[in-house]
Amino acid sequence: MVKITSSDNQEFTISKxxxxxxxxxxxxxxxxxxxxxxxxxxxxVSGAIxxxxxxxxxxxxxxxxxAPEDETKLKTSEDIxxxxxxxxxxxxxxxxxIILAANYLDMKNLLDLGCKTVANMxxxxxxxxxxxxFNIVNDFTPEEEEQIRKENEWCEDR
Amino acid sequence: MPDEAxxxxxxxxxECFDDSDIFKLIRCSKALYVMCNHxxxxxxxxIARFKGDFGPFSNSWKNTYKTRLQKERPDVELVLDVPLKVxxxxxxxxxxWRCSSVPLNDLCRSNAPENIDRREGLTMxxxxxxxxxxxxxxxxxxxxxxxxxxxxxxxxYLESTVGDIVFRAxxxxxxFKTYAAYAKHCRDNGGSFEEAPLYLFDKYFSAxxxxxxxxxxxxxxxxxxxxxxxxxxxxxxxWIIIGPPRSGSTFHLDPNSTSAWNAxxxxxxxxxxxxxxxxxxxxxxxxxxxEVTTPISLAEWFLNHYDEIKRWPVKPIECICRAGEIIYVxxxxxxxxxxxxxxxxxxxxxxxxxxxxQVCLNTCA
Numbered sequence: 001m002v003k004i005t006s007s008d009n010q011e012f013t014i015s016k017x018x019x020x021x022x023x024x025x026x027x028x029x030x031x032x033x034x035x036x037x038x039x040x041x042x043x044x045v046s047g048a049i050x051x052x053x054x055x056x057x058x059x060x061x062x063x064x065x066x067a068p069e070d071e072t073k074l075k076t077s078e079d080i081x082x083x084x085x086x087x088x089x090x091x092x093x094x095x096x097x098i099i100l101a102a103n104y105l106d107m108k109n110l111l112d113l114g115c116k117t118v119a120n121m122x123x124x125x126x127x128x129x130x131x132x133x134f135n136i137v138n139d140f141t142p143e144e145e146e147q148i149r150k151e152n153e154w155c156e157d158r
Numbered sequence: 159m160p161d162e163a164x165x166x167x168x169x170x171x172x173e174c175f176d177d178s179d180i181f182k183l184i185r186c187s188k189a190l191y192v193m194c195n196h197x198x199x200x201x202x203x204x205i206a207r208f209k210g211d212f213g214p215f216s217n218s219w220k221n222t223y224k225t226r227l228q229k230e231r232p233d234v235e236l237v238l239d240v241p242l243k244v245x246x247x248x249x250x251x252x253x254x255w256r257c258s259s260v261p262l263n264d265l266c267r268s269n270a271p272e273n274i275d276r277r278e279g280l281t282m283x284x285x286x287x288x289x290x291x292x293x294x295x296x297x298x299x300x301x302x303x304x305x306x307x308x309x310x311x312x313x314x315y316l317e318s319t320v321g322d323i324v325f326r327a328x329x330x331x332x333x334f335k336t337y338a339a340y341a342k343h344c345r346d347n348g349g350s351f352e353e354a355p356l357y358l359f360d361k362y363f364s365a366x367x368x369x370x371x372x373x374x375x376x377x378x379x380x381x382x383x384x385x386x387x388x389x390x391x392x393x394x395x396x397w398i399i400i401g402p403p404r405s406g407s408t409f410h411l412d413p414n415s416t417s418a419w420n421a422x423x424x425x426x427x428x429x430x431x432x433x434x435x436x437x438x439x440x441x442x443x444x445x446x447x448x449e450v451t452t453p454i455s456l457a458e459w460f461l462n463h464y465d466e467i468k469r470w471p472v473k474p475i476e477c478i479c480r481a482g483e484i485i486y487v488x489x490x491x492x493x494x495x496x497x498x499x500x501x502x503x504x505x506x507x508x509x510x511x512x513x514x515x516q517v518c519l520n521t522c523a
Contacts, residue, residue: 076176096164099164099168100163100164100167103167111167111171112171115167115168115171115174115175116174118175119174119175119176119179122175122179122183123178125182127182127185127186130182130183130186131186131187134186136186136187136190138186138187139188140187140188140191144242144244145185147240147242148184148191148242149185150237151237151238151239151240152181152182152184152185153181153185154234154235154236154237155177155224155227155231156177156178156181156182
């Protein structure tokens with residue numbers, strides 16, 4: 001079993017199998033060795049987020065290893081599993097925190113899930129709707145906006 | 159709105175987003191415009207989607223992508239990007255911008271004193287005794303100048319002779335003429351177009367073209383025991399290397415404990431070489447040395463670590479290998495190479511008596 005602590009000093013005990021889904025933790029464990037009982041500090045992740053990350057890792061602990069990545073393949077955001085869709089039904093703040101945590105902990109599948117979820121939130125929406133959804137301020141002048149629209153709109157998939 | 163770190167992350171995983179998503183994000187705000195239009199993003203997308211068939215190269219990777227995309231959408235009118243002058247600061251982008259624009263001669267200290275022997279008229283015995291046996295690098299100045307390649311080769315000549323032949327550049331196989339257009343763009347931009355320009359590094363040229371007729375392996379290096387393994391068994395061993403200014407190779411050891419020679423036909427290359435068992439700063443080899451992690455780009459290495467060398471007890475060999483020169487890199491020497499100008503070069507790895515035992519140990523492992 002492995003002990004980890006969050007930025008707000010919450011301690012979690014998880015199996016090695018679950019811990020190893022984070023390449024960061026996996027590498028730390030290898031460096032530190034079996035004998036050390038000290039909890040691994042994760043100062044960049046809060047307890048609440050770490051809880052969710054552990055939930056994801058537990059859900060996926062029996063997954064088969066991924067096929068060797070086809071480096072030239074563009075990923076699609078359409079192939080998200082139902083259970084993952086449910087997992088990501090969170091408020092935006094939490095969702096973004098999980099993406100940041102997945103990056104810090106080096107958990108590629110979770111990071112992909114987060115990015116694909118954001119991509120899906122954008123689909124089918126107008127630019128203005130996307131701005132509203134993410135609280136983005138439009139700081140272009142009308143002339144700038146028009147130029148960028150022409151440059152980018154023609155090649156949007158219909 | 160998610161802060162810059164988050165945007166950087168999304169951009170870093172941009173393969174999760176399709177074109178439509180990105181074009182929408184670009185229009186949302188200046189921050190997203192700048193981050194999503196970062197040309198390295200579009201280089202990756204261009205190569206991922208179109209592979210070697212992305213040509214002709216336009217005036218940026220994004221415009222190249224759009225030009226190529228429009229071939230599939232003849233019903234729509236192509237509108238090329240004209241970059242907006244947008245006031246926007248980003249730590250994430252600053253580092254990349256700095257790496258692409260610091261003048262190369264400052265970055266790599268072209269005026270640094272060189273501490274390598276330059277020799278001409280070496281006999282075989284002299285070479286073996288003074289350089290091969292002791293494993294000491296040297297630049298030979300009278301070899302390449304005699305090659306037909308030295309008189310004939312430049313980008314125009316190569317394009318006219320092998321323009322339609324496919325060459326390998328990092329992860330993509332593309333026709334030489336497509337690469338040539340890209341290289342010209344880099345040249346025209348004074349070598350500040352990209353932080354790590356696409357580097358052509360091809361090992362099939364001798365099978366696919368007659369270019370190998372234009373040079374002869376120097377006698378010092380032509381006892382190559384790998385020949386005994388036969389064409390199918392021997393490891394990769396000879397490459398043609400072409401790159402714009404600022405392209406290059408991060409620190410590494412040549413595989414299988416082989417020695418190498420690297421001949422510059424046109425251009426010039428800055429070399430740093432550390433002796434065997436002296437790992438350069440910022441470089442992390444695996445336990446058996448077969449894999450090397452250098453998390454940063456070559457330009458970043460120069461920005462972050464080059465100064466440290468002054469404080470190191472073991473100083474590396476530093477030199478600039480110029481057109482017409484050939485450098486000998488003995489087995490086990492760590493080296494990195496930065497092209498100071500657009501360069502065309504040839505390189506070959508080999509095994510001879512002096513490094514044979516090391517190679518055997520290595521190949522058996």
